[in-house]
Amino acid sequence: MKLRVLIVDDAIFMRKMISDILIENGMEIVGEADTGAKAVEKYTELRPDLVTMDIIMPEMNGIDAVRKVMEIDSKARIVMCSALGQQALVQEAIAAGAKDFLIKPFNAARVVEVIAKVFNQVPTV
Amino acid sequence: MNVSDYKDLYASEAGDALQALENGLVGLESATEPLAAIHELFRNAHNLKGNSGAMGYEEIVEASHALESALDGLRQGGEITVAKIGCMLGVVDILKKLVRCAVTEGDGSGAAGAAGTAGDGTGAAEGLDARPDAKSPLSIRLLGEALVLISNISDEPDQAGPVTRPASPPETGLGSPEGLSQRITSTKVDLERLDRIMDLVGELTISRIRFSALASALGSKPLLDELALSWRLTSQIQKEVMEARLIPAGQVFQRFNRLVRDVSHETEKRVKFEIAGAEIGLDRVVLESMVDPLVHLIRNAIDHGIETPPERRAAGKPEEARLALSARRERNNVALEVADDGRGIDLEKVAHAAVAAGIAKGRAADLTEDDVCRIITMAGFSTAESVDKLSGRGMGMNIVKKTVDSLGGSMHIQSAPGKGTTVTLLLPINLSIIKALLFSVGPDVHALPIEYVKETSRFEQGSLKTVRGDLVLPGADGVVPVLMPDDIFGIPFESGSDRYAKVIIVDTGTRRFAVVVNGIIGQQDIVIKALPPLFRGLRGISGATVLGSGKVAFIWDPHILFEGRCAYESDQKAVVSEN
Known part of the structure; x- marks a missing residue:
């Protein structure tokens, strides 16, 4: 079965780029969200296998969204997507429960590698 | 993954982000919640940086990173000053140019999109050294300018080194309060x-x-x-x-925030700019061609209409003037309006200047308000004593009127001395499908947009008179110059042996003509098609349409078609009185 992914980013451009990479690598995009608040809503609704989460977004940032999602589902697999210069925020997100991070601009091979790593770390239910 | 596939999306979102940055920066001077506004600005700069990085546009990454850092400085409690905002607006301007360069350039740059992009450093020299020489020098120069501008902003004395960001994130969180961050739940479709x-x-x-x-x-x-x-x-x-x-009018309207700010600073006036009806939709072509006219009207309003603060105080008005740009729907039209509460148009002065310049005849006092408004929109008319940078060349209002006319719209000016001026541009919502009168000339069918048709009529063959060598048709309200199709296009015209000939009375708003035709077919909705390139040079034909029969009909543009016809056309009053 395909891996079901929720993509969270406030830039349409980024969502498109990430989703293209993931689809090319055999994953299924089940939903997209452009704010932290919507990410939490969509997560509850869709229960995806994986979430890619931007940090700087309107209406609840990515870190708070990670916290909320982890409250809902402690097994959630979230990978942070951040630009250079946001390392401190990435660390905070990891502390909040995110499994790993990707630095923009994305490199397809690196994206797949990180996702694979996340799934090896967290045993599937 | 080919980066160029994302170019359109990138360009569209970058344009939105830059517009949001510009508006946000302009609004920052008077923001009630500056911190929330700065968060939003930061987010836009940050997204631009991220997207540009993915596209491999390194200059844009660096310039937007510099802007992001400057905004971060404000977020950490840096003082918001007009000078800083000015510098950041300058960087936004440069970013616009950089984005334009990047998206119009060939697909040569940053093929993988994953190439190591800009580091954290904002030092200009460091950035330049690292650059491969294949980069366009223009973008490097622009980046240099942006970095110099940003270095002016820095509060710290040591501005040479890279800007270091504090390790801890702002404790308030990055999410902005509701209201600021309303998102549109729509998808973007290529126009x-x-x-x-x-x-x-x-x-x-x-x-x-x-x-x-x-x-x-x-x-x-x-x-x-x-x-x-x-x-x-x-x-x-x-x-x-x-x-x-x-397209919502707001897409164009919001660009004017900046214009109003710049012009009012330049002329040392205080202006509160209000926008209404931003959601009203207009045809893309109409909206695009309204940008320059609106720029002119807004400049005029600030430069000539609105008084300086001392003048306003003396006149018992609030020092801050009001300038409103609005759109509203009026049946099948959209009205765009620029209204100020300035001194109004000095009708007396206009009338005198017009008489002095020989544009109007008779005494100034005899001219009606309508006459005066017509005079204002004539070519070469200006009451401004000197031509300055902003306005006063006397061509502006004429161009505004011509643009509006060419779209089939109309322009109206209302002015009250001491109270202000309102200019209304009434425009068609849609340009693709129009109501037209179809008529035949010989074997061919032609179309004329219905708003130009005053009436259709007939006259007895041989009842035409001549005035100064031109044919005219006597009517209830004076004579109307008559045009034969062979005069217009050189179409061979047989008027036939009937006792009566058919005419269409065409009214362009400024002139009236009678066009003799063979038959009137009737009114119909037609779809306008652009002419193929070979025919683009045809003056007086705005397009073509395909009829139910499969035949092609040309659509006449009476403004151009009848330009320069008849020696006395601009002087119809005189003709009327002669007869």
Whole structure:
């Protein structure tokens, strides 16, 4: 079965780029969200296998969204997507429960590698 | 993954981000919640940086990173000053140019999109050294300018080194309060694609008309019934696509925040700029061609209409003037309005200047308000004593009027001395489908947009008179110059042996003509098609349409078609009095 992914980013451009990479690598995009608040809503609704989460977004940032999602589902697999210069925020997100991070601009091979790593770390239910 | 596939999306989102940055920065001077506004600005700069990085546009990454850092400085409690905002607006301008360069450039740069992009450093020298020499020098120069501008902002004395950001994130969180961050739940569609759909719907409409012609000829009732349903569906699709193609006026309106700020600073006036009706939809072509006219009207209002703060105080008005730009729907038109509460147009002065310049005859006092408004929009007319940078060349209002006219709209000026001026531009919502009068000249069918048709009429052959060598048709309200199709296009014209000849009385708003034709076919919705390149040079023809019969009909543009016809056209009053 395909891996079901929720993509969270406030830039349409980024969502498109990430989703293209993931689809090319055999994953299924089940939903997209452009704010932290919507990410939490969509997560509850869709229960995806994986979430890619931007940090700087309107209406609840990515870190708070990670916290909320982890409250809902402690097994959630979230990978942070951040630009250079946001390392401190990435660390905070990891502390909040995110499994790993990707630095923009994305490199397809690196994206797949990180996702694979996340799934090896967290045993599937 | 090919980066160039993302170019359109990138360009569109970068444009939005830059516009949001510009508006946000302009609004920052008077923001009630500056911190929330700065968060939003930061987010936009940050997204631009991220997207540009993915595209491999390194100069944009660096310039937006510098802007992001400057905003971060403000977020950490740096003082918001007009000078800083000015510098950041300068960087936004440069970013606009950089984005334009990047998206119009060939696909040569940053193929993988994953190439190591800009580091954290904002030092100009460091950035330049690292650059491969294949980069366009323009973008490097622009980046240099941006970095210099940003270095002016820095509060710290040591501005040479890279800006270091504090390790801890702002404790308030990055999410901005509701209201600021309303997101639109819509998808972006390439306008060209919508235009193609529009074209196809046009073809469908034409095929629909031909179908019903055939069905009527066959006289088959079930076929006609079925067609009636498909008619309704096609018109619905047509309506939906037409609506979808409309662009909210706000997309253009918001660009003027910056203009108003710049012009009012330049002229040392205080202006509160208000926008209303930003959601009103207009045809893309109409909206695009209204940018320059609106720029002119806004500049005029600030430069000539609005008084300086001391003048306003003396006149008992609030020092801060009000300038409103609005759009509203008026049946099948959209009215765009620029209204100020300035000194109003000095009608007396205009009338005197017009008489002195020989534009108007008689005494200044005899001119009506309407006359005066007409004079203002004439070419070369200006009451400004000197030509300055902003306005006063006397061409502006004339160009505004011409642009509005060419779109089939109209312009109205209302002014009250001491109270202000309102200029209203009444424009068609849609340019793709119009109502037109179809008529025949010889074997050909032609079309004239219905708003130019005053009436259709006939006259007894041989009843025409001549004035100064031109044919005229006597009518109830004076004489109307007559044009024969062979005068206009050199179309061979046979008036026939009937006792009466048919004419269309055409009114362009400024002039009136009678055009002799062979037959009047009737009124119909037609789909305007652009002329193929070979025919673009045809003056006086604005496009063509395909009729139900499959025949092509040219659509006349009376403004151009009748330009320069008849020696006395601009002087009709004189002609009327002669007769």
